[in-house]
Amino acid sequence: MTAGGARSVPGLGRAIAPIALGGWLTLGERLDAAASLRLLHRAIDGGIDFLDVADVYAGGEAERIVGRFLREVRRDRVVVASKVFWPTSERPEDRGLSRRHIHAAIDRTLQRLGCGQVDLYFCHREDPDVPLAETVQAMGDLVRAGKVAAWGTSCWRPATLRAAHALARELGVAAPAVEQSAYNLLERSVEGGVLPTCATLRMGFVAFSPLAGGVLTGKYLAAAPAGSRGAVSSWLAAYDDARCRRVVARFVAACAARGMAPAPTALAWVASRPGVTAAICGATSPTQFDQNLAAMRLLVDGHDLAWVGGLAPVSLGVRARALACALRRVFLRTRTG
Numbered sequence: 001m002t003a004g005g006a007r008s009v010p011g012l013g014r015a016i017a018p019i020a021l022g023g024w025l026t027l028g029e030r031l032d033a034a035a036s037l038r039l040l041h042r043a044i045d046g047g048i049d050f051l052d053v054a055d056v057y058a059g060g061e062a063e064r065i066v067g068r069f070l071r072e073v074r075r076d077r078v079v080v081a082s083k084v085f086w087p088t089s090e091r092p093e094d095r096g097l098s099r100r101h102i103h104a105a106i107d108r109t110l111q112r113l114g115c116g117q118v119d120l121y122f123c124h125r126e127d128p129d130v131p132l133a134e135t136v137q138a139m140g141d142l143v144r145a146g147k148v149a150a151w152g153t154s155c156w157r158p159a160t161l162r163a164a165h166a167l168a169r170e171l172g173v174a175a176p177a178v179e180q181s182a183y184n185l186l187e188r189s190v191e192g193g194v195l196p197t198c199a200t201l202r203m204g205f206v207a208f209s210p211l212a213g214g215v216l217t218g219k220y221l222a223a224a225p226a227g228s229r230g231a232v233s234s235w236l237a238a239y240d241d242a243r244c245r246r247v248v249a250r251f252v253a254a255c256a257a258r259g260m261a262p263a264p265t266a267l268a269w270v271a272s273r274p275g276v277t278a279a280i281c282g283a284t285s286p287t288q289f290d291q292n293l294a295a296m297r298l299l300v301d302g303h304d305l306a307w308v309g310g311l312a313p314v315s316l317g318v319r320a321r322a323l324a325c326a327l328r329r330v331f332l333r334t335r336t337g
């Protein structure tokens with residue numbers, strides 16, 4: 001694996017570009033179907049080959065849009081990931097990581113995507129109400145049935161990842177191949193446990209929110225721009241404190257001094273970190289997307305980005321993450337990422 005080149009995804013037998021595109025709050029939500037499809041085509045034309053959605057994104061609409069997109073491109077040009085866990089209805093059986101829900105949810109996801117197999121299927125969180133062995137067996141059975149090529153985890157703790165691997169060995173089924181967690185300059189807690197665990201277990205790692213939801217672009221240093229995520233939701237509240245603002249201001253100033261744009265620099269920094277397979281960014285406009293895509297060039301050119309990490313202590317992430325988790329608990333019954 002090189003910093004800028006494609007990185008192989010454990011369990012998939014193929015490599016992906018270091019920058020990926022996600023659909024949370026964008027596909028089918030901020031962007032209507034036509035604008036979403038244009039963004040997806042722009043992404044694939046720009047060299048992105050990994051799309052990340054979930055059954056809950058835009059109430060299933062994000063998967064439907066990706067399904068339409070898959071009918072317009074060659075299926076093997078893109079790795080498609082989706083997720084299961086968060087409630088998709090008020091009914092108790094439409095949530096969590098029980099065998100019953102996993103099997104029902106994958107069939108609905110495949111129907112919305114209009115294809116026979118999801119490349120990567122993530123357990124969107126841990127489910128404390130279901131025995132881990134039941135979840136591991138169910139996900140392994142999906143791999144065996146060919147409905148998913150490989151399965152992964154999202155925001156799972158290192159101990160749970162280790163337990164899942166041990167259970168998969170015992171049960172003779174596929175183990176989780178990729179973990180997906182938040183990772184950005186303001187949120188570095190994965191460096192303390194999840195990333196080393198993924199390395200030990202030979203799992204891939206894909207980072208979500210590499211721009212801290214847009215905060216690292218510097219646009220919230222002044223009043224939140226109208227219509228931005230920070231202006232229309234509480235999702236960025238975890239980053240709204242004096243320490244985060246200081247780091248962002250330092251980062252934006254350091255980028256300016258180097259003649260670099262903050263968005264691609266923040267994105268490329270995450271994608272260049274040891275153990276990171278890809279950084280999944282989001283975009284609500286073609287302009288944003290094009291700015292972010294410039295990260296690919298920084299990686300290919302092998303820009304030295306070590307200075308970026310020096311601007312934020314690893315411990316900053318622990319605090320931001322604790323706040324984010326508290327917030328997510330509050331909002332988890334509404335809309336989920």
Ligand SMILES: NC(=O)c1ccc[n+]([C@@H]2O[C@H](COP(=O)([O-])OP(=O)(O)OC[C@H]3O[C@@H](n4cnc5c(N)ncnc54)[C@H](OP(=O)(O)O)[C@@H]3O)[C@@H](O)[C@H]2O)c1
Nearest residue numbers: 022023024208209210211212213214228229263281282337
């Ligand atoms: N597994 C999980 O639990 C989980 C959780 C979160 C996300 N994810 C995945 O990760 C993907 C990315 O997460 P994210 O959306 O939080 O990533 P992000 O790249 O940190 O934030 C994306 C948002 O920042 C703003 N933005 C992006 N580029 C910009 C630019 N160049 N200039 C100014 N603003 C810009 C846009 O929001 P506005 O224009 O609205 O301001 C955009 O929607 C999601 O789509 C999803 O697939 C997974």
